[in-house]
């Protein structure tokens with residue numbers, strides 16, 4: 001804590017991992033001797049830079065940009081860029097640390113990193129977003145590359161932002177490389193990348209349910225968020241026979257007891273991605289739904305919960321409400337959405353709980369597939385990518401079961417942490433003290 005002051009999210013993420021790894025590390029003296037954990041929690045490199053840009057009124061604005069290059073033990077740094085007013089060094093370090101283990105879990109050769117800025121895209125014009133992205137990458141470009149560091153999107157960074165960033169990057173380096181993922185389908189993007197995190201989380205939840213002879217069919221599902229991950233989670237859950245009854249944003253949530261049908265989801269996608277509106281507008285279009293200002297959706301009775309908005313959006317009390325209401329499965333589309341108190345409730349009650357680093361790894365896995373396609377200069381079909389995504393999610397699930405089985409209960413937190421850790425630790429020991 002003294003070494004990393006004012007970084008509560010980073011402490012929280014490391015604490016959770018250390019808690020499950022401690023017995024394993026104590027049994028393996030080489031891990032202690034080589035100070036693997038101490039090295040893994042210190043970024044290999046952390047870049048912080050000024051991002052000046054000019055708004056539509058002609059005023060100069062200054063934001064702070066970052067890239068945390070956490071670990072390159074098993075491949076080039078890989079992880080998203082987040083544009084959100086709350087972004088700071090500690091949040092990006094937590095995300096980068098989680099990313100190292102998550103990327104290892106995918107079984108693809110990717111190290112871990114994360115970056116972004118405290119730039120708030122809300123209410124900004126396309127021109128302002130473009131000028132910001134161009135300024136951001138004018139510094140970032142010298143630190144990334146197809147074999148060095150391959151950033152992608154995250155909160156506030158979708159297809160539009162990756163487009164602006166990639167366009168300026170290409171101009172600066174005078175080369176068409178696969179340095180960024182999440183590109184458009186016509187210019188190097190992988191089929192299914194936009195869908196991958198939401199679909200992958202749903203596939204992972206389906207695997208967990210299968211261990212208890214269950215499925216999404218006829219289940220009531222609460223989803224939080226209404227961005228990229230949430231939207232495609234709604235789509236896949238609905239395809240698998242579940243009924244999604246909630247969505248949210250940072251202002252509140254909507255409850256639609258009749259379910260968010262494909263037609264309603266299409267409206268949400270237009271509302272959030274094109275108009276860039278708020279989720280409260282849903283109830284103007286569909287009056288059968290209710291909007292709850294300033295609230296989160298966890299009080300709504302459901303069988304399955306998929307938190308897909310942001311970190312620490314589900315606390316211990318809310319977890320207890322979910323369990324009391326009969327919730328049997330929680331799979332995290334977002335990164336660290338459940339507080340430590342919430343995780344304890346899920347584990348104590350032995351419900352199926354899939355932590356983000358396992359459940360939402362489908363996004364970065366498909367980014368890894370985009371990197372492969374770019375290197376080969378070819379594009380797989382949507383069906384081919386979906387097949388690979390499903391098989392990766394199944395393998396991650398199997399790895400969690402292998403390392404997380406405790407009697408007849410699977411502790412997916414322990415399983416994901418140990419399984420992700422082993423590969424990185426072995427690579428670090430083989431590569432010496434670097």
Ligand code: NDP
Pocket residue numbers: 153154155156157158197225226227228229230248249250251308309310311313333334335360361363364
């Ligand atoms: P988007 O920007 O597309 O959507 C984010 C959603 O979360 C929005 O609905 C947003 O509401 C809401 N949100 C953001 N901050 C808060 C907050 N402080 N309180 C409540 N709601 C909030 O991002 P993504 O869907 O891409 O990302 C969502 C989560 O999934 C993040 O945790 C991200 O790290 C994780 N993730 C994303 C991956 C991807 O491929 N995109 C891969 C793996 C994990 P509002 O519009 O009000 O801000």
